Amino acid sequence: MNKMPQTQSKWGRKLLFFLLPDNEKESLIGDFDEIFEEKAKEKGKFGALICYWTQIMILIFSYIKESIYWSLVMIRNYLKIAFRNMTRHKGFSFINISGLAIGMLCAFLIFFWVQHELSYDRYNEKGESLYRILQHIRYSEVVTWAINQGPLGPALKEEIPEIVEQARYSFARWRIKHNDKVFVEIGGYTDPSLFKMFSLPFIKGDPDTALADPRSVVMTRELAQKIFGNEDPLGKIVNVADKYDFRVSGILKDLPDNSHFRFEFLANMDFGKEVGRTVDHWKNSHFTTYVQLAENASMEEVNAKIYNFLDAKPTLEDWEKLSLQPLFKIHLSSGIGYDSFGSGNAKYIVIFSAVAFFVLLIACINFMNLSTARSLLRSREVGLRKVVGAFRSQLISQFMGESVFHCLIAMVMAVSLGILLLPAFNQLARKEFTPGLFIRPDVLLGCLVIVVLTGIIAGIYPAFVLSGFRPASVLKGSGGLSGRRSLFRRVLVVFQFCVSVVLIIGSLVIFSQVNFMQNKDLGYNQENLITLNLNSFIQKNYEAFKHELMENPNIVQVSRVSGLPTYGYYFSNSRWNWEGKDPEKDVLFRANYVDYGYLDTLGAQIIRGRNFSKDYGDESSNIIINETSQKVMGFENPLGKRVTLGEENEFHIIGVVKDFHFVSLHTQIEPLIHLFNPDRCSAVVARISSENTPQTLQFMEGTWKKYAGDYEFDFRFMDDRLDALYSGEQRVGRIINVFTALSVFISCLGLFGLASFMVVRKTKEIGIRKVLGASMSGIVLLLTKEYSKWVIAANMIAWPLSYFILNQWLQQFPYRTNIKFWIFLGTGLVTLGIAVLTVSYQSIRAALSNPADSLRNE
Amino acid sequence: MDNLSRREEQILLAIGYLKEEAYLVALRKHLSIIQGKEWSIGAIHIPLRRMEKQGLIHSSFGDSTAERGGRRKKIYRLSSSGLAALKESKRVTDLLWKDFLKVTTLSESG
Numbered sequence: 006m007n008k009m010p011q012t013q014s015k016w017g018r019k020l021l022f023f024l025l026p027d028n029e030k031e032s033l034i035g036d037f038d039e040i041f042e043e044k045a046k047e048k049g050k051f052g053a054l055i056c057y058w059t060q061i062m063i064l065i066f067s068y069i070k071e072s073i074y075w076s077l078v079m080i081r082n083y084l085k086i087a088f089r090n091m092t093r094h095k096g097f098s099f100i101n102i103s104g105l106a107i108g109m110l111c112a113f114l115i116f117f118w119v120q121h122e123l124s125y126d127r128y129n130e131k132g133e134s135l136y137r138i139l140q141h142i143r144y145s146e147v148v149t150w151a152i153n154q155g156p157l158g159p160a161l162k163e164e165i166p167e168i169v170e171q172a173r174y175s176f177a178r179w180r181i182k183h184n185d186k187v188f189v190e191i192g193g194y195t196d197p198s199l200f201k202m203f204s205l206p207f208i209k210g211d212p213d214t215a216l217a218d219p220r221s222v223v224m225t226r227e228l229a230q231k232i233f234g235n236e237d238p239l240g241k242i243v244n245v246a247d248k249y250d251f252r253v254s255g256i257l258k259d260l261p262d263n264s265h266f267r268f269e270f271l272a273n274m275d276f277g278k279e280v281g282r283t284v285d286h287w288k289n290s291h292f293t294t295y296v297q298l299a300e301n302a303s304m305e306e307v308n309a310k311i312y313n314f315l316d317a318k319p320t321l322e323d324w325e326k327l328s329l330q331p332l333f334k335i336h337l338s339s340g341i342g343y344d345s346f347g348s349g350n351a352k353y354i355v356i357f358s359a360v361a362f363f364v365l366l367i368a369c370i371n372f373m374n375l376s377t378a379r380s381l382l383r384s385r386e387v388g389l390r391k392v393v394g395a396f397r398s399q400l401i402s403q404f405m406g407e408s409v410f411h412c413l414i415a416m417v418m419a420v421s422l423g424i425l426l427l428p429a430f431n432q433l434a435r436k437e438f439t440p441g442l443f444i445r446p447d448v449l450l451g452c453l454v455i456v457v458l459t460g461i462i463a464g465i466y467p468a469f470v471l472s473g474f475r476p477a478s479v480l481k482g483s484g485g486l487s488g489r490r491s492l493f494r495r496v497l498v499v500f501q502f503c504v505s506v507v508l509i510i511g512s513l514v515i516f517s518q519v520n521f522m523q524n525k526d527l528g529y530n531q532e533n534l535i536t537l538n539l540n541s542f543i544q545k546n547y548e549a550f551k552h553e554l555m556e557n558p559n560i561v562q563v564s565r566v567s568g569l570p571t572y573g574y575y576f577s578n579s580r581w582n583w584e585g586k587d588p589e590k591d592v593l594f595r596a597n598y599v600d601y602g603y604l605d606t607l608g609a610q611i612i613r614g615r616n617f618s619k620d621y622g623d624e625s626s627n628i629i630i631n632e633t634s635q636k637v638m639g640f641e642n643p644l645g646k647r648v649t650l651g652e653e654n655e656f657h658i659i660g661v662v663k664d665f666h667f668v669s670l671h672t673q674i675e676p677l678i679h680l681f682n683p684d685r686c687s688a689v690v691a692r693i694s695s696e697n698t699p700q701t702l703q704f705m706e707g708t709w710k711k712y713a714g715d716y717e718f719d720f721r722f723m724d725d726r727l728d729a730l731y732s733g734e735q736r737v738g739r740i741i742n743v744f745t746a747l748s749v750f751i752s753c754l755g756l757f758g759l760a761s762f763m764v765v766r767k768t769k770e771i772g773i774r775k776v777l778g779a780s781m782s783g784i785v786l787l788l789t790k791e792y793s794k795w796v797i798a799a800n801m802i803a804w805p806l807s808y809f810i811l812n813q814w815l816q817q818f819p820y821r822t823n824i825k826f827w828i829f830l831g832t833g834l835v836t837l838g839i840a841v842l843t844v845s846y847q848s849i850r851a852a853l854s855n856p857a858d859s860l861r862n863e
Numbered sequence: 864m865d866n867l868s869r870r871e872e873q874i875l876l877a878i879g880y881l882k883e884e885a886y887l888v889a890l891r892k893h894l895s896i897i898q899g900k901e902w903s904i905g906a907i908h909i910p911l912r913r914m915e916k917q918g919l920i921h922s923s924f925g926d927s928t929a930e931r932g933g934r935r936k937k938i939y940r941l942s943s944s945g946l947a948a949l950k951e952s953k954r955v956t957d958l959l960w961k962d963f964l965k966v967t968t969l970s971e972s973g
Contacts, residue, residue: 032924033908035934036887040904060904067905071913 017057024065037061079399086386087407094379097758101375102411104754106418108368109455111744113423114430115361116451117438119354124263125336129204131297136304136329138294138311139341143324144579144593151293151344153327154320155284158196158294165310167302172199173274173292175282180716181270182244183232187715190228192270194277202297203266209239210255219275221254228269229256247714249276262437265336287319290343296329304329322579322591352817353737360741363504364748365455370497371755372415373463376408377494378762380467388476397472404468409460416456433740466493495795498759502799502836503806505752508745509832510807514824515738518815521822522731528665529570530608533698534723535705536569537689542714547683550712559694559701565600565686570607570667571726581678582649583638592637594676595667598685604629604662606692614644614660617681624681629660634676648678656680669730673819690723749836753843760792760844764851771851772859781852788848789841796840800833867952871910871919873898875949878920878939886925886936887911911939919945 021034037057045053091098126132138157140150158171174195181188199205200212207215208226215223222243229238241253251272260266274284283289298307308329315325330338337351338344387400424440431438442448543550551563579591601617612632617624628648635643643658650656664674693701706718728735764771771784808824815821867875877893878885887907895901914920925936941949 029908029912029937031934032937033887033904035931035936036904038934039888039931040891063903064905064908067903067909071909 017061020061024068083403083406084410087410090379090383090407091411097375097379097761098411100754100758101372101379102415103418104375104751105368105372105412105415105459106422107747107751108365108371109416109419110422110426111368111747112361112365112455113419113443113448114426114434115357115744116448117442118434118436119358119361121263121436121438122337122354126263126265126332128261128263129332131202131204132332134298134300134302135202135332136296136298137332137335138296139328139330140290140315141326141328142322142593144322144591148342148593149340150290150342152290152342153292153294154287154290154318155282155292156287156318157315157327158292158296160318161294161296161311161314164314165307167299167307167310168296169299170198170202170297172196172202172295174199174295175274175277175292177272177277177280179245179270180247181232182247183241186232187717188228188232189717189719190269192268192272194274194282195271196274199271199295202295205260206258208256208258209237212255215255216271216273218252218254219273219279220249220251221273222251223255223257223271224253225257225259225269227259229253263336265332288321295332298329304331324591350733352814356737356814357740360508360744363508364744364751367501367504367748367755368751369459369463370501371751371758372408372411372459373466374494374497374501374755375758375762376411376463377467377470378759380404380471384471384474387471387474391474391476400472401468404471405461405464408464408467409457412456412460412463416452420452433736433743435736494759498756498792499795499799499802501752501755502796502840503803505745505749506800506803506832506836507807507810508741508748509836510803510828511811512738512741512745513828513832514807514811514815514822515734515741517822517825517828518818519731519734519738522670522734522818522820523728525666525670525820527570527727528609528663530692531570531723531727533693533695534607535691535693535702535720536723536726537691537709537718537720539565539687539689540713540716542716543689543709543712544684544686546712550708553708553711554691554705557701557704559697560705561692561694562602562606563689563691564603564606565683565689566603567598567682567685567687568595568667569688569690569726570665570723571669571730578650580651583640583646585639592676594634594678596678596680597667598682599679600681600683600686603690604679606690607665608692609665610663611660612663613642614658616660617679624659626656627659627681628656629662629679630658631662631674631677632664633674634678635661637676669727670820671730671818749839753839756792756840757843757847760788760847763791764788764847768851768854768859771854772856775852775856776860781849784852785845785848788851789844792840792844793837796837797833800829800836804829804833866955867948868910870906871914872949872952874907874910875914875919875941875945879941879946879949882940883938885939888936890939914945915939918942919948 017037018034021037022030025033037060040060041053041057044056047053048056129135137151138153138161140153141147142150153173155173158173161168162171172195174193177192177194179190179192181190195216197213197216200207200215205212207223210223215221222245224232224238232238232243233241238253238256242250243253245251257271260268274282278284282291298304311327311329314327337354339350339352390400420443423443427438427440430436547565554560554563577593577595579593581592581594599617601619604611604616611629614629615621616629617627621627630638630643638646638648640646640658643661646658648656648658662679666674667677668675691705702720705720709716709718767788774784774787808829811824815824873894874890877890881889881893887904891902891904891907894907911920915922919942920939921942922937922939925938927933927935
């Protein structure tokens with residue numbers, strides 16, 4: 006028996022169920038199913054499905070046509086009146102509708118962004134059962150890492166029955182050479198089981214055998230194209246790091262842009278072993294471990310099982326615990342160390358959603374306010390309609406319908422603007438959205454919901470107020486413009502401005518925090534510092550390379566290091582021991598391998614003792630600690646004190662360096678130890694003078710080319726690196742700025758509309774005042790005072806509110822700016838100024854008008 | 864009473880012909896076959912609804928059958944006023960045809 010109607014037309018049936026009147030549901034859905042089934046036999050599943058939906062559409066359309074047909078006369082009249090009203094008050098309508106359109110546009114763009122952020126990794130078919138293993142280690146406090154020991158994955162799979170599959174992943178940066186072209190790409194070493202767990206479809210090659218050979222590599226289509234052009238890449242040989250030859254054994258479809266993975270190639274774990282990934286022992290953490298749970302397993306149970314899993318293993322630290330992190334949560338998690346795939350931030354999702362909500366709300370309030378204000382001018386129309394026999398329900402639906410109609414125009418405007426502005430937004434938010442987004446069914450449905458909701462909410466107030474008028478009193482001319490109603494509008498204005506003020510203050514504080522982080526004294530001089538990655542060629546002839554560089558008078562100093570500030574390859578561990586150490590308390594120290602003169606090159610200040618120097622012979626058992634380390638170790642005078650690392654390594658403190666920020670300002674300064682070991686360095690730093698920078702760089706490049714083989718001269722300035730650290734905050738700041746500007750703009754539009762409305766209503770009053778001798782300034786003041794009052798009130802409410810919110814936000818930064826009072830005051834003055842300007846434009850025009858004009862028709 | 868529209872008239876005739884089997888799917892099939900072009904569901908359902916409201920037809924639910932997933936059929940039948948409307952329509956149409964044929968032969972074109 007053909008089962009298709011039961012499965013294939015589920016959505017259609019739901020839609021029908023939703024749309025049809027109760028007494029028609031059963032029979033009509035049955036009829037649909039029957040026809041569908043017949044069609045399915047005749048034309049196949051797909052044809053039947055198309056037919057089914059066409060029929061539904063025709064049905065809906067017929068319903069609409071039917072209902073319109075019978076009330077066509079009235080609708081035509083409503084439409085005519087709506088158009089007349091719109092064209093009679095052109096400016097007003099424009100303000101009203103465009104304000105709403107801008108609000109909708111903001112909501113759209115942010116909605117796309119938020120949805121994209123939330124969609125990360127959802128494309129994985131088995132995503133629901135995939136987890137990443139997090140490792141929690143207690144040093145002075147508990148830290149969480151996204152990396153684990155090499156043997157962990159296989160051990161988990163073996164010992165925990167619920168874990169059915171595992172894959173390890175370790176970050177790699179490869180220098181790939183093919184036909185003398187060199188590419189530096191990021192990728193990873195992994196287990197072949199990765200392909201089984203994640204949806205990584207192969208274009209070419211076989212997932213089961215692609216990584217069987219340790220000298221095989223799988224590439225994304227993009228990378229293959231880059232290296233091989235249009236040739237068939239499968240089976241081609243590439244050279245890696247000038248040492249190893251790899252055979253391309255598979256081509257992957259490019260990763261979707263909402264994947265938390267960022268790799269261009271994947272190679273076998275066994276090769277990772279050759280290049281120093283410690284696959285076999287429990288002392289070192291190198292791997293991100295992904296596991297797949299059995300279908301019926303619960304995360305809580307498995308979590309409980311693995312929590313103490315490492316206790317029985319010979320790990321480095323005493324207190325190491327494990328937990329599962331669902332795949333879908335990876336992208337938005339923050340505060341996890343060694344997360345090699347950089348991630349989003351859940352907080353910004355909340356912030357942006359809130360901003361979108363409020364901007365849309367402002368726009369809706371505006372719309373509501375202006376619609377109400379304007380509809381009061383139509384009390385006569387309402388009176389007349391009532392006299393000739395309109396029901397209240399008809400009037401209500403007329404006004405609602407009209408406001409839904411306006412919303413529809415606004416929506417069309419918003420979508421067209423959105424399509425136009427999408428490229429700019431993409432640049433701002435670093436996304437790749439296409440206009441196709443606007444015709445996705447869920448977006449269309451969302452549009453419809455927004456239009457109808459906003460329309461109804463905006464229309465509800467004028468509809469009920471107006472339809473309640475008593476025709477006799479309205480037609481007599483005493484139209485019900487009572488004070489109560491305008492109070493309601495003023496409350497809305499206050500609310501609107503309140504939100505705008507919060508947004509302005511918010512963007513100012515975010516801006517000043519970013520500024521603060523970028524300008525904070527880091528404890529070293531980040532300007533004119535050039536950084537280069539060290540490679541084996543330079544390392545071999547380093548002394549000659551350095552010597553040649555130093556011959557240029559513009560190059561002040563050159564040195565080597567393993568971990569540059571911003572470039573966190575620090576060797577972290579808590580096995581440091583010293584006299585008087587509290588045995589209960591583990592402290593995580595960062596260690597950095599340096600060459601002579603590194604601290605000088607950086608411009609860090611030695612406050613006690615001395616720097617590493619050639620004059621003292623072998624320095625390999627000497628260390629320089631930072632102030633924080635000194636504090637942690639508790640030495641009054643640390644010089645000469647003995648410090649051990651594990652059992653075998655013994656060091657003496659020869660100096661203390663003033664604290665400097667060796668990672669980003671998102672974290673506190675941690676204890677840092679400098680060890681002397683040029684062989685383990687991985688970067689070159691050079692301080693140059695600020696003059697003739699281009700020539701100096703040219704000279705450096707020349708020298709580099711002599712020594713570095715065919716490695717590119719891939720230099721970066723330290724301050725650029727630092728800027729990149731705060732690009733997240735900067736981007737958010739920029740986005741918020743844009744939306745703040747829009748919200749202020751919308752609020753002002755609203756105020757402008759309201760003010761002009763008020764002026765129109767007070768034309769006669771102004772005329773009389775002028776006749777009686779009021780000065781122009783007096784009249785302007787009279788009109789401006791009113792709204793200024795409300796804007797000031799809005800500020801009073803918004804200040805404490807924004808202070809509270811922003812204080813919360815700033816708590817995440819260990820180094821934060823103060824929220825300065827002038828920000829509040831300035832915002833207050835600016836909003837007041839804008840409000841006064843907007844209102845006074847209207848009031849000056851009113852005050853300048855000739856009283857004879859306004860009074861003569863009475 | 865308003866005149867029946869052409870579509871309404873056709874549907875009423877089909878209902879009269881199909882008797883106990885006069886539910887939407889059968890009506891649609893019947894009409895489609897006779898006219899040689901497919902009727903949409905909406906094109907039948909909407910007039911049915913309207914005519915039921917006007918009292919031209921009555922409806923009742925039939926037994927549920929497995930092939931419709933247990934959903935009952937809504938069977939329509941003509942009411943007396945429906946029948947009267949059909950008769951009236953036929954009377955007018957017949958008269959008009961008669962007059963028309965007096966002066967025109969159908970095989971002529973143009």
